Amino acid sequence: YEDGAVNTAIDKLREMGDIYEKDGATWFASTKHGDDKDRVIIKSDGNYAYFAADIAYYYDKRHRANNPADVAIYMLGADHHGYIGRMMAMCDAFGDTPGENMQILIGQLVNVMKDGKAVRMSKRAGNVVTLEDLVEAIGVDASRYSLARTDYNTSVDIDLNLLASHSNENPVYYVQYAHARSCNVDRNATDAQINMGDADLSLLDTEADGVVLAALAQWPAALSQAGDVRGPHRVAHYLEDLAAAYH
DSSP, X not given: OTXXXXXXXXXXXXXXXXXXXXXXXXXXOGGGGTOXXXXXXXXXXXXXXHHHHHHHHHHHHHHOSSSOOSOEEEEEOTTOGGXXXXXXXXXXXXXXXXXXXXXXXXXXXXXXXXXXXXXXXXXXXXXXXXXXXXXXXXXXXXXXXXXXXXXXXXXXXXXXXXXXXXXXXXXXXXXXXXXXXXXXXHHHHHHTTOOGGGOOGGGOOSHHHHHHHHHHHTHHHHHHHHHHTTOTHHXXXXXXXXXXXXX
C-alpha cells in the first residue's frame, strides 16, 4: 500500500474498463471475466478490501519490469474454494490466461497426532499448531519432509511419535540413513583413492545392483513428472523407493 503498488494495479484495471464506483465503494467488474459476482476492492469507508492486495501482488509478479514470472502459483487453504473465481477473473482482466499464467492449488488440512490422538501444541494460538511449534517438536528436517511427502490434495497426518523415532518406519530417518550410508561409501572411496572415472562398472552385475541402478535411472522422469503436476510429494516417494532399493 505504501509504495503505491495497489493503486497502480487498480488504475491498470480502470484503464481496461474493469473498475467502477457504486454505493460509495470501488468495484472490480469481475463478472465480465467469469466470476459469479463483482467484487469490492475499496470499501465505502475508504479502506481497502483484502482482494485489493491480491490484485497488486499478482500484477507485480506477472507484469513488473524486471524478471516477471511466467506463472503465478497459489496454494490456498481447503476453505478458500470460493476465492478461485475472483482470482481467475483478475488474471483474465490483466490479459493473461487463467489456468496457464495463474494456477491455483487447494491444500487440505494438516493434523498433528501423538499417541494416536490429535494434539494441541500451542497455548499461545489455542487449537492452532504453528510451524514454529512443529519445528520445536520434531526439528526442521522432519517438519519439512513430513509436509512435502504428502499430496496437497489429501489431508496430512503428522505423527509426532513416528517422526521422532529412529526406525525404518520413520520415512525421514529412512531417507536420511540411506544418504548417510552413501556419503560414507563416497568417503571410503576417496580414502582408498578410487576415482569414479576409473571404476569398472561391469562389476555391478548382481540382482541387487540392478535394482539400485534401475531406481537411479527413474530419477529424471520422477523429477519431471513432479514438476508437471505440481507434486513435490512424488520426489519424496521416489527417495523412499530409492532408499528401499539401496538398503
